[in-house]
Amino acid sequence: MVDFDLRSANARLRAGHPLIQCITNTVVQQFSANVLLAVGASPAMLDHEADAGQFAGIANGVLINFGTASNHQLLAADAAIDVAAAAGKPWVLDPVSVGAVDFRTSRIRRAAADRPTAIRGNASEIAALAGVGLGGRGVDSTDEVDAVLPAAVQLARTTGAIVAVSGPRDAVVAHIDGTDHVAHIDGGHEFMPLVIGTGCSLGAVTVAYLAGAGKGTAGPDSDVSVPAAAASADPGATASARFEAVVAAHAHFAVAGELAAAGAQGPGSYSVSFLDALHAVTGDQLAQARVSHRTLTADEGVQA
Amino acid sequence: MVDFDLRSANARLRAGHPLIQCITNTVVQQFSANVLLAVGASPAMLDHEADAGQFAGIANGVLINFGTASNHQLLAADAAIDVAAAAGKPWVLDPVSVGAVDFRTSRIRRAAADRPTAIRGNASEIAALAGVGLGGRGVDSTDEVDAVLPAAVQLARTTGAIVAVSGPRDAVVAHIDGTDHVAHIDGGHEFMPLVIGTGCSLGAVTVAYLAGAGKGTAGPDSDVSVPAAAASADPGATASARFEAVVAAHAHFAVAGELAAAGAQGPGSYSVSFLDALHAVTGDQLAQARVSHRTLTADEGVQA
């Protein structure tokens, strides 16, 4: 059984201050950068094809999200993925709107075949990427999280990625040593889907947590003196450590998403409170996040 | 005489949850997406030339705004316009900064010639697009709304579009069965022009209201089970229905713009309150919006 130490995962993130390269859509760049800053990471949105690979060598992890990708971002992503993969750095694929239109779907499938460390999407997107379901319409999810668990398991097995499905109740699936695991994370708020970028920025925070996966438990300030470049995920970070990191990112969002409701009078003020809450969340609060996990039976992991 | 039923227009929008494709400038993408979510629509900013046409076949309407258009957006817009027009879906042109510089002006004139369902701009832009006035400088309007009524009428006649002029007092002009109509909408707040994207996002909301134009009055939940693709505007939506939809979008903004003033201490907090207010506006409030309309005499519709 996997045990999650979310408090330590958060301590490693805050101590490591990882530099996260986001090749992501222009709609959510500002929000994603603010989210990364709020949780203690450092964002960089460099996406020029001539620079992106070299920058991936400096960054501690890479997010790939083709929401508004034009050709330079597609080329930049290829370069950054190659460098990150070769260096054993984590990179996360957000398959936004996969299945909706052909060119985009083709590019996302190519990226998925490059063995991302994690894949994070909504139910429609995970289903479409696994080859089932009707695909998304933009960033709007029409399927339910649990209905796509078999698709998520299949994707985890075939790509080697930790697969996260976002929704009112998040699910994170991992295939570890021949066994399928799922963690469920409850939290958030009904206003969350009305704030553009809450899903996309969760992908960025997932990279940030993965950048600390496989490190020893951070004592106070223990990692502060570590150079940025050394804070990358250990290539040998175990699948369990990566699973924990992805769950920690989702728990951070779920807890902050609940805290943000206090005082929010609509989606505008909720968005502001959410950034405040992401910054304020403590290790104690994370340790009390509503997270459950279990192994899946063979039946659950097979699509009907 | 045209009668507006703004309550029903809003009910159709909220029930139909239309998917709006925005090929729009990167400055306002985030705000426009949040605005669309707040009013009950679903945004998608796909703007790759290889995808945009296909996506327009899925979306319920398209916004075209060349504020920061680079070549891929210009090509994407051509493709999306062709598909939307062929399918009888509404598309709205925001002629931002037309007249300021030559290349942009040329591209906007080409789009205007493609018979948009509606055109929404500030006074300077409407004047410039009609071939009068000095054009805008960025998104800043230097002319007055009523001074450009003749230009708006001319534009409505020649393009077939409903023409909306944004300002302290909005004007919406329609040429219906040989008669020129104008509606005036009062509301908003002095902080509104200090929030970037309030004009551009109004264009997006105009598409969202147009997506429901020509449908029957929605009873409770009546359209909830309608597939997204079927929620497009009826190609045969009457000019009156389109006129009503554009007025409804402006009334929604005007009412929310007034409500947002409560508690706003400057343009930053106003922006937040405005999103909250857009979400909170009720059909009752819309029905009481300060909207007036009348037909124009031949003299009013002719430029001096």
Add this chain to the structure above:
Amino acid sequence: MVDFDLRSANARLRAGHPLIQCITNTVVQQFSANVLLAVGASPAMLDHEADAGQFAGIANGVLINFGTASNHQLLAADAAIDVAAAAGKPWVLDPVSVGAVDFRTSRIRRAAADRPTAIRGNASEIAALAGVGLGGRGVDSTDEVDAVLPAAVQLARTTGAIVAVSGPRDAVVAHIDGTDHVAHIDGGHEFMPLVIGTGCSLGAVTVAYLAGAGKGTAGPDSDVSVPAAAASADPGATASARFEAVVAAHAHFAVAGELAAAGAQGPGSYSVSFLDALHAVTGDQLAQARVSHRTLTADEGVQA
């Protein structure tokens, strides 16, 4: 000795309502536009290579920031710089992430060689641009402001630019008639670096203040009737006037940054309050900003 009249500098900005062309990164376009609106300027983010030069002929000043520059922005910047320089209009270079990766560094060095009116960056970036230090990692500064004073002085001497270094305490360096000057500006808040775009938008505001440099002191409404195009900086604006303008921009941010702390509960609400404060800052408050200045000895201006 240089004397700063920050009250008059602000009065000129508010009266002149300058139109600022920003060729800047997509992460901060929305925030930068809102910041410009809050201080009384008018933003325009046109960045198409076919338009940018022509628009620079209309604008009152230009900001160049290659944070996410793709090829069209790089070409647009070259065109806008050429026009602005030929017309004696101010333009500011933000060398974001210079030194981090080669292609970007090369492009920024080319721009720096085109004699910008001012250069604004964090300590790492100023050091890297001057050819010392390790360069930045994204927009995150790892060096201290005072440690790079010699680099800033060298840069001011070789480029002719006013050089501003942003940090917890800002420094602005000018080389005037053979003497090196430095001004220090205290203010801001610990949340400021957690809001993406506070640095980048300061570059935009620096252009806005420079657009009024060298004008006579504005009395009440004295410049209101001046056409926008005539509000450009006098080509003959003295180096002292440009120095004052850059200091005024930094003082405006420093004062607003302190005011914004009231009521801010985290980086999200701080960002909102900051926009409100930028708008609310008065000439009186600016006149009381914590600004000091002195001439540098020969020793201070030489790198160890």
